[in-house]
Amino acid sequence: MQAFEPFGIQPDQIPTTLNIFMNVLVDQQGRVNIGPPISQAGQRLELRAEMDLIVGLTACSAEGSNNGTFKPIDYVVIPAAEAAHRSEN
Secondary structure, eight states: OGGGGGGTOOGGGOOOOOOOSSEEEEOTTOOEEEEOOOSOTTOOOOOOOSSOOOOOOOOOOOGGGGTTOOOOOOOOOOOHHHHHHHHHO
8 A cells, every 4th residue: 555655545545456357256244255267368358547547456366366376467557648559550
């Protein structure tokens, strides 16, 4: 959370994370469990911001999300100017 301090964002201003890469299961009692991945190797997800954002990214894999192994999770952030240039070509 210290990475957000220069932007005036305090830890209590971030209620939860948005986790779009893992198979997170919530049971009837509200317990969170990390299940095996449902995605296939090489699949990807592209998101486009519609406004300026301050984003924190992490690629820490939970033990259950990679069938008991810890593997790197690659991600790329493309600046808006470069993304606009890509869409023109």
